[in-house]
Amino acid sequence: MPEPAYWVAFSHLPGIGPRRFDRLLEHLGTAAGAWSAPDSVLLRLFPGAVGERLVAARRELDPEVCWRAVERAGIRVLLRSDPRYPPRLAAIADPPFLLYLHGTLPADDAAVAIVGSRRASPYGLAVAESLGRDLARAGVWVVSGLARGVDTAAHRGALNAGGRTLAVLGSGLERVYPPEARSLARAIAATGGVVSEFSPNTPPLAAHFPVRNRIIAGLSLGVVVVEGAADSGALITAQMAAEEGREVMGVPGPVTSQGSRGPHSLIRDGAALVESARDVLEVLGLHVPDPPAPATEADLKEDHHRLLSELSLEPRLPEALAQRTGLEPGEVLAALLLLETAGRVRRVGAGYIALPTGS
Amino acid sequence: MLAKSLGCTLVGVQARLVEVEVDVSPGVPAFDLVGLPDSPLREARERVRAAIRNSGLEFPLRRITVNLAPADLRKEGSGLDLPIAAAILAATGQVGLERLGDWVLVGELALDGRVKAVTGILPMALAARAAGLGGIVVPQPGGAETIGVEGVQILGVESLAALAGWLEGRARLRPPNNGRAAGKVACPPDFADVAGQRMSRRALEIVAAGSHHCLLIGPPGAGKTMLARRLPGILPELSPEDTLEATIAHSVAGLLPPGAPAIAHPPFRSPHHSVSVAGLMGGGRPARPGEVTLAHCGVLFLDEFPEFHREAREALREPLEEGTVNIVRAGTAVTYPARFLLVAAMNSCPCGHWGDLRRSCLCSPPAVLRYRARISGPLLDRIDLQVNVPRLEYHEIQGRGQSEGSAAIRDRVLRARAIQRRRFGNSGPATNGRMGPGEVRSFCRLSAPALAMVRAAFEQLGLSLRAHDRILKVARTIADLDGAGELEPEHLGEAIQYRWLDRDLVS
Numbered sequence: 001m002p003e004p005a006y007w008v009a010f011s012h013l014p015g016i017g018p019r020r021f022d023r024l025l026e027h028l029g030t031a032a033g034a035w036s037a038p039d040s041v042l043l044r045l046f047p048g049a050v051g052e053r054l055v056a057a058r059r060e061l062d063p064e065v066c067w068r069a070v071e072r073a074g075i076r077v078l079l080r081s082d083p084r085y086p087p088r089l090a091a092i093a094d095p096p097f098l099l100y101l102h103g104t105l106p107a108d109d110a111a112v113a114i115v116g117s118r119r120a121s122p123y124g125l126a127v128a129e130s131l132g133r134d135l136a137r138a139g140v141w142v143v144s145g146l147a148r149g150v151d152t153a154a155h156r157g158a159l160n161a162g163g164r165t166l167a168v169l170g171s172g173l174e175r176v177y178p179p180e181a182r183s184l185a186r187a188i189a190a191t192g193g194v195v196s197e198f199s200p201n202t203p204p205l206a207a208h209f210p211v212r213n214r215i216i217a218g219l220s221l222g223v224v225v226v227e228g229a230a231d232s233g234a235l236i237t238a239q240m241a242a243e244e245g246r247e248v249m250g251v252p253g254p255v256t257s258q259g260s261r262g263p264h265s266l267i268r269d270g271a272a273l274v275e276s277a278r279d280v281l282e283v284l285g286l287h288v289p290d291p292p293a294p295a296t297e298a299d300l301k302e303d304h305h306r307l308l309s310e311l312s313l314e315p316r317l318p319e320a321l322a323q324r325t326g327l328e329p330g331e332v333l334a335a336l337l338l339l340e341t342a343g344r345v346r347r348v349g350a351g352y353i354a355l356p357t358g359s
Numbered sequence: 360m361l362a363k364s365l366g367c368t369l370v371g372v373q374a375r376l377v378e379v380e381v382d383v384s385p386g387v388p389a390f391d392l393v394g395l396p397d398s399p400l401r402e403a404r405e406r407v408r409a410a411i412r413n414s415g416l417e418f419p420l421r422r423i424t425v426n427l428a429p430a431d432l433r434k435e436g437s438g439l440d441l442p443i444a445a446a447i448l449a450a451t452g453q454v455g456l457e458r459l460g461d462w463v464l465v466g467e468l469a470l471d472g473r474v475k476a477v478t479g480i481l482p483m484a485l486a487a488r489a490a491g492l493g494g495i496v497v498p499q500p501g502g503a504e505t506i507g508v509e510g511v512q513i514l515g516v517e518s519l520a521a522l523a524g525w526l527e528g529r530a531r532l533r534p535p536n537n538g539r540a541a542g543k544v545a546c547p548p549d550f551a552d553v554a555g556q557r558m559s560r561r562a563l564e565i566v567a568a569g570s571h572h573c574l575l576i577g578p579p580g581a582g583k584t585m586l587a588r589r590l591p592g593i594l595p596e597l598s599p600e601d602t603l604e605a606t607i608a609h610s611v612a613g614l615l616p617p618g619a620p621a622i623a624h625p626p627f628r629s630p631h632h633s634v635s636v637a638g639l640m641g642g643g644r645p646a647r648p649g650e651v652t653l654a655h656c657g658v659l660f661l662d663e664f665p666e667f668h669r670e671a672r673e674a675l676r677e678p679l680e681e682g683t684v685n686i687v688r689a690g691t692a693v694t695y696p697a698r699f700l701l702v703a704a705m706n707s708c709p710c711g712h713w714g715d716l717r718r719s720c721l722c723s724p725p726a727v728l729r730y731r732a733r734i735s736g737p738l739l740d741r742i743d744l745q746v747n748v749p750r751l752e753y754h755e756i757q758g759r760g761q762s763e764g765s766a767a768i769r770d771r772v773l774r775a776r777a778i779q780r781r782r783f784g785n786s787g788p789a790t791n792g793r794m795g796p797g798e799v800r801s802f803c804r805l806s807a808p809a810l811a812m813v814r815a816a817f818e819q820l821g822l823s824l825r826a827h828d829r830i831l832k833v834a835r836t837i838a839d840l841d842g843a844g845e846l847e848p849e850h851l852g853e854a855i856q857y858r859w860l861d862r863d864l865v866s
Contacts, residue, residue, distance in 0.1 A: 119719070148724070180724050315716050317749050319558050329561035330837065334852030341815040347862065349714030350707075350749040 001064060006031035007079055008070055009063035011098045012199045015050050018080075018094045035063060066199075073200060075173055076101040092218040092244050096197035100173050102185075103193030106166060106219060110286055111141035113216045113241070115234040116150030116226035117259050122315045122348040124150055124227035124259055127251055129157035129346075130356045131224060134277030136163020138289050141192065143168065143220050145212065146181050150226045150234070155188055164192040168216045170208040172196055177204035213237040214244075221284050222247030224274060228262030235262050238271070247283055249274045276356065300342075303327060303335045308344065308354060315351030360384075362449035364459045365492070366427075366442035367483040368434040371686075371693035372611050372648060374479060374486035376463065377439060378428040381446035386422035392443075394427030397435045397645060406437075406468045407444045414472035414520040419451045433689070435645040438477035441466035441496075444519055445526065454526040461493040464522070472519040476501040478613035481606060487511050496522065502535030504610050506620040544616060544623040547592035551764035552585075555751050559586050562746040562857060564768050567593045568775035569836030570790035572679065572701040572741055574664070574734070576859055577748030578711040578718075583704040584629070586748065587660045590702060591625040592765040593772050594658075601656040604696055608652045626657030628699075632666040639671045640678075641695045642686040651678045654699035664703040665733035672738060675701070679741045703742065705734065715750060731860060736825075743792060743829045744857040775839040791836045796828060803831040805846050812848040816855050826861055830854045 010016050010024070010031055021031075027045060028034040034042075035058070042058075043051040070077060078085055078099040086107050089095050099105075112135055114128055128150040132142045136158035144151040146167040158165035167188050171177045173196050176185045185194050197215060198208060213236055217223055223241040225248070228234035238248045248271040250263030267273050272283045281288045300308075306325045310316065322332045336352055339345040345352050366377045377394075390404045411418045425443055427434050442464040448454045465483055466474040480497050481504045487495040488511035497505065499515030515535035516522045524530030550560060559575070563586060566573045575583040597605060605622040609615045615622075630639060630650045641649030651659060661667060678684045678697035686693050707713040708727040713720040722730075734742075779790050782802060788794050794802065805813065813830070816822065834846050834854035841850065 122716075178724070180728075317716065317751070319555065319749065319751060322557055329558045330853045331849070333558070333856040334849040337816060337852040337855055338812070338848070341812070341819055349716060350747055351714075351716050 001032075001067060003030055003032050004077055004079055005063050005067040006035045007098050008077055008199075009035060009061060009066050011197075012061055012066050013057045014053055015046075016054070018097045020046065020050075021097045070100070070200060073174060074102070075200060078105070086219055088220075089215065089218040092214060094214075095218065096215060099195050099197060100200060101193055101195045102173060102189040103191075104164075105193050105195060106141035106143070106164070109141055109164075110139070110284070111143050111166070111220045112280060112284070113143040113220040113223040113237065114150065114154035114226060115144060115213075115216065115223060115228075115237045117228045117232055117234065117262075118147050118149040118151075120149040120153070120227045121253075121257060121259055122351075122353060123253060123257070123313050125153040125348070126313055126346060126353050126355060128153035128226045129160075131226070131251075131277050131280070132157025132165065133161040133163075135280065136161040136165065138277060138281060138286070139163070140281070140286065141166055143216055145170065145209075145216060146176070146178075146185060146188075146194075148178055148181075152181065152184065154226075155184060159187055159191070162191075166192050166219065167194045168212050168219070169194065169196040169198070169204075170212045171204035172198045172200040172202035174200040175203055209233060210236050214240045217241035217244060217246055220246060221286075222249055222280070224249045224251065224280055225263045225266055225271075226251045227253060227257075227259035229258050230261040230265065232262050235266070238266055247272065249280060249283055251275065300339075300344075303331055304339055304344075307332065307335050307339065311345060311352060311354035313353050313356070315348045315353050317351050321352070360450045360452070362446045362456060362459070364442040364446040364449065365463045366439040367463055367465055367479075367486060368432070368439065369436060369479045369482065369611055369646075370432075371646070371695050372479075372482060372607050372652065374483040375432060376486055376490055377432075377434055377442075379439065379442045379446045380426040380428060381443070381450045382424045382426075383419050383447070383450040384422050384424075388420045388422065390423045390425075392425045392427070394425075394430055395433045396427060396439075397433065399437045399645070400434055400439060403437065403440050403443055403468075406440050406470065407447065409470040410440070410468040410472045410519050411444055411447065413470060414518065414523065416448060416453055416520070416523060417451065419447070423447065423450075433691070436477060436479075437467035437475075438465045438479075438483075440468040441474060441516075441519070441522065444468060445522060448523060448526075454523050455528065457528075458526055463487045463492060463495040465495060466498040466516065468519060474498045474516050474518055474522070479611040481505055481508070481610040484508050484511055484513055485607075496525075496532065497535055499533075499535050503620050504606060504615050505535065544619050547624050547627065547765075548589050549592055549765045550589045550768060551762050553582065553589065553762055555762075556582055556586060556748065559746060559748045560763070560768070562744055563590055564593065564772060565833060565836050565840065565857075566590065566700065566702070566744060567768075568772045568791075568840055569743075569779070569832065570700060570792035571743035571833060571836065572792065573703070573744040573746060574739075574742045574860070575702065575704040575746050575748050576707050577704075578706060578715060578750050581748045581750045583748050584660070584662055587629070587658070587662075587702045587704065588627060589765060590658050590700070591627045593769045594625045594700070595769070595773055595776055597622070597625060597656055605656045608648050608655050608696065612648045612653060614653065622656075624657075626654055627660065628654040628657065629660040629662060632661070632663045634667070634671065636668065636671045636674055639667075640674050640684050640686065640697075642688060646686065646688065646693065648695055649684070649697075651675070651684055651697040651699060652695040655696045657699055658702055659699045660702045660704070662704045664705045665730060669733075672733070672735070676737055676741070679738075701742070703734070706730075707747075714747070717752075739860075740825060740829075743833050745859040745861065746857060747859045771840060774842075775836065778839045778842075791832050791839070794832055794835075799828050799831050803835050803846060805831075805851070806848075809846050809848045809851045812851050813855070816852075820855075820862055822855070822858060822861055826858050830858065833857055 024034045132154035142158040142165040217240040250266040253260030494512030514532040637643040682698035712718040834850040837850045
């Protein structure tokens with residue numbers, strides 16, 4: 001079997017991360033050679049419980065079965081030694097030695113990570129979605145973790161704009177988490193990519209997520225933290241980005257909201273304050289496209305303008321909108337629907353918000 | 360000696376005449392009752408014996424055989440006590456036979472000879488009339504529901520002794536309640552009492568105008584019950600036929616307010632979610648109309664809809680589809696009327712706060728989906744409007760002065776109903792809500808901009824095609840309320856907004 005098959009086999013063994021894999025290659029030359037090395041050799045390289053678990057697991061595993069399974073699942077395997085391995089990711093301290101992939105990766109293309117809270121407020125979700133949309137429109141890959149909340153909103157924004165987005169998983173590709181994100185993952189893989197460092201059937205253990213965050217940071221030119229509590233995973237990603245010399249950016253939020261603590265502390269520590277995709281592109285020194293012509297402005301009638309003037313990123317009930325605009329309930333509902341199909345407003349729970357226009 | 364009298368038994372919401380034949384002959388004293396009586400009826404023997412003795416009359420110590428004909432009809436209830444006693448008295452020569460052939464007798468007997476009330480007097484009076492009989496004697500007090508029934512004489516009797524006197528021609532009986540109704544029926548509550556909630560009120564106006572089943576979704580305390588209770592007040596007044604059908608159903612269930620002659624307003628029924636399938640649909644022993652029949656010509660409000668037993672929820676499909684419910688018991692099928700407007704209510708999720716702008720929802724997305732899935736596909740398919748009733752803050756319900764009253768809303772509803780009568784004529788559905796696919800195709804044509812709006816909405820909002828016809832029906836009612844002929848984008852736009860649960864579950 002080919003050498004990559006043995007890389008895949010090792011990635012299925014417990015306790016083999018990039019560093020230990022490097023040790024194997026250093027001492028034994030190739031993964032194929034390492035696989036057929038006697039137990040004693042491996043136990044000497046990895047003394048104690050680590051070596052014992054490794055040796056036991058190797059006995060149970062058939063590399064050919066693993067390799068065929070990966071092939072059958074249509075998963076692409078990208079080795080660190082491959083010239084197509086993203087250079088930006090290869091540059092980090094301990095890049096994954098192997099990536100499992102559906103779709104493609106941003107190699108040289110501009111890519112920006114959007115991360116944030118899983119329990120984001122409607123404000124945070126709207127901002128994440130707009131950023132995803134507008135960055136994608138500008139031809140930039142949107143990288144995130146497929147988690148509930150900000151990640152999902154960013155992915156959706158990019159997809160709705162017909163752009164490319166990459167989801168980095170904390171589990172194997174056959175165990176997409178959270179479960180309701182499976183169809184989203186399929187949609188992402190169609191135009192962008194879904195990638196994982198973990199073997200395909202790896203479950204989404206909590207410890208995996210900080211580890212995969214380094215990949216999110218590593219693939220991107222910069223990380224935008226949209227919303228996050230003071231101790232959230234998004235801040236870990238931001239820190240990793242800083243350690244790798246990538247740009248860290250934060251979106252401010254209402255001072256009354258817990259979700260603003262994370263981004264605000266980053267900004268205090270020197271991260272760039274960004275309000276829009278335009279700001280992000282400027283911080284990264286990327287080309288800023290001309291703002292899109294305000295589409296269908298002419299199709300909006302007076303009712304619609306009156307509603308828009310009462311809407312903001314703070315969600316409002318249709319009841320309140322009827323009261324403030326003086327429109328009849330039926331008129332409010334019909335106008336909101338039209339504005340929604342025109343992409344100007346978004347339903348959030350029981351209320352509506354105006355979407356940022358992205359200029 | 361042989362004597363016959365006439366009584367009644369209930370089958371569903373109809374009364375069937377029962378011929379009571381009594382044979383008294385010499386022999387070992389016995390008292391046999393045949394003709395498929397049910398349990399309360401079998402106990403009539405004890406009641407009749409004591410009542411006759413305690414009325415100062417003679418109970419024969421002979422061989423008594425009572426046959427209730429027709430022999431293959433199950434007889435239920437205790438209302439046959441009176442004709443059985445009368446026939447025994449006639450068979451022993453204690454009263455005359457004359458009137459027994461032309462008058463139906465109805466009543467339960469107490470041991471002291473008093474006549475006690477039974478349910479279903481109204482359909483029994485109608486059965487007597489239909490059989491061309493002279494009249495019916497019913498328990499007094501009671502029987503006010505027969506006031507206004509013409510073509511048959513109705514008299515009330517208080518005791519077996521009084522009946523005996525009347526049968527002998529010695530005494531007179533008067534109509535029940537002297538022919539006057541005692542009670543006043545309360546009016547349905549008014550929308551003027553509700554502060555704010557203009558969006559929900561608009562939705563209920565559409566519900567009333569087109570007779571659309573609806574689902575109210577909102578947190579506890581938002582006002583779903585308050586709003587639902589006011590729906591009967593904006594529905595058209597009951598037609599004479601509907602009044603009769605609704606009153607019969609309540610009469611059979613024994614639920615007419617005392618002294619009230621009829622159901623004056625569309626009924627409002629709101630059973631608790633622990634109701635059994637029999638309680639909801641009807642049946643049981645003795646057979647009683649269920650909530651769906653008591654809501655006939657009115658509103659059935661099912662609050663906390665996901666908490667109803669699954670069998671009960673599923674059983675609703677029949678009345679929603681057919682307007683009747685078939686109860687099969689011991690091989691016979693009885694049909695009850697059950698044409699009602701359904702208002703179901705539920706939270707948006709198990710904790711109740713999904714979508715609330717100020718409170719966080721604690722439920723995981725799978726839990727929310729599981730909760731919503733309890734209102735199953737086929738049932739949701741029968742519901743034309745899904746309305747969000749949000750929790751309103753104080754400042755959101757203030758400031759607009761007096762809320763519009765039900766009378767004004769009902770005027771608009773009646774105008775829209777008139778348009779529907781002209782549209783459908785005498786054949787076919789009476790309202791937009793009852794349109795079938797053929798009628799939807801004929802009467803819900805979309806203008807070109809309206810069609811474009813519908814397409815855009817379906818593509819972008821993740822609506823399923825199942826919702827399509829329902830949206831058109833609601834748009835038709837909205838256009839009728841607007842006095843418009845063709846369906847325009849704004850009618851469709853508003854109609855699409857009443858698919859609150861169907862949209863993408865974006866938290």
